Amino acid sequence: MAAVSVSLALALAAGAVVLAAMLWRRRALAAGGAGRVCVVVLGDLGRSPRMQYHALSLARHGRDVALLGYLQSRPHGDVLRSGRIRLVPVSDLQALRVGPKLFQYVLKVIVQAIQLLYTMLKLEQPSYILLQNPPGLPGIAVAWAACLFWRSKLIIDWHNYGFTLMSLTHGRNHPLVQVAKWYEKLCGRLSDHNLCVTNALKEDLWVNCNIRAVTLYDKPAAYFKETPLELQHHLFLKLAKDHEPFRAGITESVSWSGQSSAFTEVDEKSEEVTKARGRPALLISSTSWTEDEDFSVLLKALEGYEHAISEGAKLPSLVCVITGKGPLKDYYNGLIHQLHFKHIQICTPWLEAEDYPLLLGSADLGVCLHRSSSGLDLPMKVVDMFGCCLPVCAIHFECLHELVKHEENGLVFKDSKELTEQLKMLFLGFPSLEGKLQSFRENLRASKQPCWDESWDQTVLPLLGHRE
Missing domain, CATH: 3.40.50.2000 (Glycogen Phosphorylase B;)
Structure with missing residues (x-):
């Protein structure tokens, strides 16, 4: 009965809309709108x-x-x-x-x-x-x-x-x-x-x-690309005004904003890599904070990663940045504030449109938790990450293979335990220019897809x- 009532109401609304349009004052239409x-x-x-x-x-x-x-x-x-x-x-x-x-x-x-x-x-x-x-x-x-x-x-x-x-x-x-x-x-x-x-x-x-x-x-738009070291540093100086993880990073003698892959473009590559050892890895995810993304999966994976470091695993500390606005942001911020990590810092900023590509282009790994409600759409955030040659760990759903190629430009996971193991494997030996993380990045650089x-x-x- 409720469905019938709603259908009738919507039908009446649609009829009213059409009637209003047809009764609106007439215009010269033949060549209009060119x-x-x-x-x-x-x-x-x-x-x-x-x-x-x-x-x-x-x-x-x-x-x-x-x-x-x-x-x-x-x-x-x-x-x-x-x-x-x-x-x-x-x-x-x-x-x-x-x-x-x-x-x-x-x-x-x-x-x-x-x-x-x-x-x-x-x-x-x-x-x-x-x-x-x-x-x-x-x-x-x-x-x-x-x-x-x-x-x-x-x-x-x-x-x-x-x-x-x-x-x-x-x-x-x-x-x-x-x-x-x-x-x-x-x-x-x-x-x-x-x-x-x-x-x-x-x-x-x-x-x-x-x-x-x-x-x-x-x-991705043309401005989604790898961010040069100088721009990375300026970005983190800007973000440090409001976010502690960035403030802590830029107080070092050498900014941790230099991602390992970017060192291939620096003349004194070996010296820069040596200086950067011990810097945190930058992990980024973006979201509209809605029901189709369960961020407890990432938080549980980070708990597993923290435990691995506490047990002596030679892994870098993490700065995890989750960007976006949406209805569930306050809920997940509440969960984040209950966590007490020693080796992981999490912040959830809203970035200006021009800063978001720069941050993606400065990161070491992206994480996508988008589960398509229909199983038929793809996450735009991964498209943008790939534009910045940023490897991705993405949660599995039906047509994800049209974008994320497992073991080629990133990894696909099904739960928090699998994500934990992927994070540990990818960041082992960080920030070395060898390993799967670097291999995925090189594959993204080599794949020349048509631009928008x-x-x-x-x-x-x-x-x-x-x-x-």
Whole structure:
């Protein structure tokens, strides 16, 4: 009964959206929207790197872009400096605290649909709307309605399924999840073109949703690369103002910011390596602190690593940096504060967009705990790490092999015990320029994959046709 009620409410909301669009004042449509694209993210623009890359690629090809979403975190400077990209803020509506939770959610969706449609129809008419999914509720229906009004084309960029993300909180059989699944599959067919992030997702969209998509793998932006020693040192001086692990490191006579792999570019390599012996290893992970990442796995692995050092293992101490914002950050910070390590320091900063690539390019190892809710998407954080030639230990899920090649560019683990053993094996003899950690880094340096711009030009640009 609840599912029927929600379906009816959503259907009425969708009908109201379409009716509002069709009754809106008419414009001259035949030649309108030439060269303009509306890129829509019903989320934080600053934490939506792929959609920022879309906007930059469109601008590079002479398109005027309205980048629409929540302005909670600052987008990258390249986006802010572009003369062809205009940020269009949307307010992040909180659920109204009136009535049952189901009623609150439905009411929020309806209000959000009206707000989003109003914001979109105030823009200059675009020739395309490029929408990120998830979240697709109510974004897909609203974008489709706006396209009806403008006679524009709708492109959906499928990062995952929204209903599988909802199932992490509510369970797969919850009425809301079932309605979201129905909505996503039905409304997803309204698009003119579809992009997706993996071949596995492309296959699933076709088999289960009758939606044809083109795979556009995530690629790192050009600024994700290994960080020179001088920039590393300046970065750690900056971070040391607020974070003790960096403050302790830079007070040494030689900064520990020199990663072992970077010494290959230093003339007096052997002298630098000798000076760096005993420095902590820099371990980094990034997260949105949501249910699809269980950071207790990493914390338990670090406990095992700490125990190994206490038992006499010749391993370096660790500085573990976990970056990001999200709803579970306070919960995990509470767990971290209960730990009393002697050889491991953990900090959880939020980095500026320009500092994050520099930190990745300075690290010795990355750790990814992303478990895909659908098993069909890949973690962008690993893409960025690979752009910086940073080896990765990543937790296993179904299509991870499309990105992480076990024993080639990193390692795949299934639980905290396996991660502990991998950390011990990789850091044994650190910071020697020999061993698997260095081998993985060399493999990443040697693998010349198409960059984002090349992939985008080959995959997305043909969908847009000629400039009107």
